[in-house]
Amino acid sequence: MWVGTSTDIDDMKKHELQKDDFIKMANHELKTPVTTIKGYVQMLLKSHKSSDDVGLVSALSTVDKQVTKLTKLIGDLLDVTKIETGSLPLNKEIFMLDDLVSETSVHIQTAFPTHKVHILRNDSCKVNADKERINQVLVNLFTNAIKYSPFTNEVTVLVKNEINHAHVTIKDTGIGIVAEDHHKIFDRFYRVAGKDEKTFPGFGIGLFIVKEIMQRHNGKIWVTSEKGKGSAFTFMLALDK
Amino acid sequence: MHKEKIDVLVLDDDPDLCMLMETMLKFAGLNVKRITNPTHLHDLLKELKPDVLLMDMLLSGVDGRDICTHLKSEGATNEMKIMMISAHPDAREKCLVAGADDFLGKPFDMDIFLGKIHNLLTVKV
Numbered sequence: 001m002w003v004g005t006s007t008d009i010d011d012m013k014k015h016e017l018q019k020d021d022f023i024k025m026a027n028h029e030l031k032t033p034v035t036t037i038k039g040y041v042q043m044l045l046k047s048h049k050s051s052d053d054v055g056l057v058s059a060l061s062t063v064d065k066q067v068t069k070l071t072k073l074i075g076d077l078l079d080v081t082k083i084e085t086g087s088l089p090l091n092k093e094i095f096m097l098d099d100l101v102s103e104t105s106v107h108i109q110t111a112f113p114t115h116k117v118h119i120l121r122n123d124s125c126k127v128n129a130d131k132e133r134i135n136q137v138l139v140n141l142f143t144n145a146i147k148y149s150p151f152t153n154e155v156t157v158l159v160k161n162e163i164n165h166a167h168v169t170i171k172d173t174g175i176g177i178v179a180e181d182h183h184k185i186f187d188r189f190y191r192v193a194g195k196d197e198k199t200f201p202g203f204g205i206g207l208f209i210v211k212e213i214m215q216r217h218n219g220k221i222w223v224t225s226e227k228g229k230g231s232a233f234t235f236m237l238a239l240d241k
Numbered sequence: 242m243h244k245e246k247i248d249v250l251v252l253d254d255d256p257d258l259c260m261l262m263e264t265m266l267k268f269a270g271l272n273v274k275r276i277t278n279p280t281h282l283h284d285l286l287k288e289l290k291p292d293v294l295l296m297d298m299l300l301s302g303v304d305g306r307d308i309c310t311h312l313k314s315e316g317a318t319n320e321m322k323i324m325m326i327s328a329h330p331d332a333r334e335k336c337l338v339a340g341a342d343d344f345l346g347k348p349f350d351m352d353i354f355l356g357k358i359h360n361l362l363t364v365k366v
Contacts, residue, residue: 024330028299031328032255035348039261042351043268071348078330 016085023081030074038067065111080188080205083212090130090216094240097125097134097166098159104135105157108142115146116154123161128240133213137221140206141170141233149174149230165219166237173230182223186211210235248362250291251275252282253326254301262295262354269355271362279303286318293361298327298336306339313340322361 041064051057082088101122109117127134145155149172160167177185184190188208214221214235225231248271253259256277263275274289276282279300286294294312298305305325312318325336328347336344343357 027330028328031347032258035328036255036257036261038348039258039265039351043261043265046268046351067348082330 020081020085023078027074027078031071034067034071034074038064038071041067076205076209079209079212083209088212088216090133092128092130094126094128095131097127097129097168097237098122100131100135101138101157101159101168104138104142108139108146108155112143112146114153115149117142118154118156119158120156121158121160123159123166125159125161125166125237126240127166127237129217129237130213134217134237137210137213137235138168138170140210141235144206144233145170145172145174145231148172152230161239162236164239166239167234168237169232169234171230171232176227176229177223177225177231178227182225185223186221245272246290247272247274248291249273249293249295249358250285250289251295252277252279252300252305253295253297254278254299255297258297265351265354266295266358269358271358279308282308286312286321291321293322293324293358295324295326295358298325298329298332306336306341309336309339309341322364324357324361 041060045057045060045064048057048060079088102119105117105119142155142157149155152173154173156171158167158169158171160169186207189204190208211221214237217237219235219237221233221235223231223233249266251259251262251266251273252275253262254277259275259277263273266273274285274291276285296305296308300308305327309323309325312321312323322342323340324343324345325332325339325341326345326347326349327336333344333346342361345354345357
């Protein structure tokens with residue numbers, strides 16, 4: 001039987017605090033130059049709004065989009081640390097989940113014109129949750145659905161009012177996931193090992209963050225999928241009484 | 242010698258970002274000056290009388306929150322609106338506790354940035 005001494009535990013705590021401080025400063029240092037890049041690109045986009053130079057406007061829009069993506073990646077890394085230290089805060093408010101799904105679908109459609117986003121069902125659902133975090137869940141699931149269906153061009157979403165809970169399902173007809181990975185994909189840094197799967201970019205933290213956000217809301221998330229036949233991710237959130 | 246009253250004074254120790262924010266605000270038609278360190282801040286505030294001070298939280302040796310708390314406690318400056326900005330993940334709450342009227346996280350969207358400044362100027366009016 002091993003018993004940890006107080007020195008060992010103190011060292012571990014100190015190491016955890018150092019790691020936490022490093023991640024926060026790294027987050028700050030990475031975001032600072034990104035702020036200047038994003039700002040100047042948006043300034044240029046505004047001042048060239050009516051420009052005939054389609055190439056220039058397109059290039060600037062691309063840079064703006066990539067900077068937004070970079071900001072999200074930095075934010076996700078910070079979220080992973082917050083989750084590990086148990087300090088992912090929630091700012092709950094009452095809002096209509098169906099409205100949020102509609103807004104997010106429009107945003108996703110604009111950001112990813114290669115795929116058609118269909119809302120197949122959107123029941124009225126009042127919830128008490130962190131709106132920004134639930135939006136993060138939706139964006140993650142939509143982004144994955146589109147990313148992992150490069151050869152098809154449709155993603156669907158359903159919002160069902162199941163009396164006490166809202167069920168939101170985002171479905172694609174992409175590469176699918178084998179059964180043995182259905183639980184593992186929600187683990188931190190887990191990436192499916194297949195030859196095709198490894199060709200896709202990503203840290204493997206999106207679904208880990210999504211799962212944590214749902215757990216913090218006393219909700220659930222699961223996947224139904226078959227390799228080669230697409231995936232349906234469903235999350236469940238309690239309705240506000 | 243600056244004699245004209247200005248709308249916004251920008252204080253950020255990152256010179257590129259400081260210039261960017263000044264440029265954005267001038268693009269929106271505002272009268273703006275910028276500084277990258279707080280050494281002569283009090284004199285400038287007396288001279289320029291900005292309606293809004295836009296200030297970074299971490300200022301290379303000086304904590305913007307201390308400046309904010311001090312300005313909000315002085316009769317000559319406590320009505321001036323202060324918006325603080327930072328990329329630090331825990332900054333929002335800390336800056337509002339220090340007395341800031343608003344906070345903006347970095348990186349920020351230009352429209353949101355200008356909207357917040359407009360709100361502070363409108364409230365002042």
